[in-house]
Amino acid sequence: MRSGSRPVTDLPPTRPKSRTGQDDGAIAAGERAAARARLWERPAQWMFIVPAAAYLLLFFGYPIFRNVVMSFQQYTTTTFYTGSAPFVGLRNYSAILSSDLFSKALLTTVLFTAGSIIGQFVLGLAFALFFQRRFPLGGVLRSLLLLPWLLPLVVSGTTWKWMLDPDTGVVNAVLRGLHLSSSGIPWLTGTSQALVSVILINIWVGIPFNTALLYGGLQDIPAHLYEAAKLDGAGPVALFRHITWPLLRPVVSVVLVLGVVYTVKVLDIILVVTGGGPANATETIATQSYELSFQQFEFGRGAAMSNVLIVISLAFALVYLRAGRRARTV
Secondary structure, X not given: OOOOOOOHHHOXXXXXXXXXXXHHHHHHHHHHXXXXXXXXXXXXXXXXXXXXXXXXXXXXXXXXXXXXXXXXXXXXXXXXXXXOOOEOOOHHHHHHHHOHHHXXXXXXXXXXXXXXXXHHHHHHHHHHHHHOXXXXXXXXXHHHHOHHHHOOHHHHHHHHHXXXXXXXXXXXXXXXXXXXXXXXXXXXXXXXXXXXXXXXXXXXXXXXXXXXXXXXXXXXXXXXXXHHHHHOOOOHHHHHHHHHHHHHHHHHHHHHHHHHHHHOOOOHHHHXXXXXXXXXXXXXXXXXXXXXXXXXXXXXXXXXXXXXXXXXXXXXXXXXXXHHHHHHHO
């Protein structure tokens, strides 16, 4: 060690710089930023909520309100000239509920809805199970299966009306060519065949919807459950009964309730294909409401009929919401 140099150990200890002031400043700045974010969070939320709420109130709430008010009035074509729509209380509801046509329309609505839902669900589940297996062009076929769902209902109804025409329709032409029917089947003119025809058309339209939802539900089932069950010797029936169906049940409940809500108010297909005939064989609550309002111009009774349909749809919608909550908890 050189003379005159201080030992290293004799150097005064270096005092660490205090960061208390810097830390407090950073914390304060962070709190101010968080406070500003919370201040703008609520207005930002209302910026998204208010337009949607205004849209719903304007295009859904107000028409429903006016429809309810109209159902308690004697609202006819003369109202457009005189501006007078006398209050009649429950007379419109009493008139439609006591008519023989309403009971027949209600029964037709039940048969049409039940037949459509059963056919759509069974075939949709079959297609979903079929497409669960991987094979060449599987994605292309799934895309083509969505075509009936993408077409406008008026286009689908018009096409099927031409195909099922008793005289010039391609379906009866094929039946005659195969010698399965000599005179053809009155698909749209027979009172018993017409309802079956519109049910089959609606099944064709609704199969893609059921297939898409059920196929999505099948994709959420873990594959290792099937592998473990196959190692235990389970066959296809046992796999479906003990794995597929229990795990798919929440999706099934949602699919069925949604299908009922959509089917009970079907109007386009029936109007285009049969117009509610023949002899009111395909007259439903939806078509009867349309006929009262826009053919007989009894707007008060038509509004009352549509309110009955709204109540029926609302009941199934509540069931759907409950089924959706139950599915999320499973």
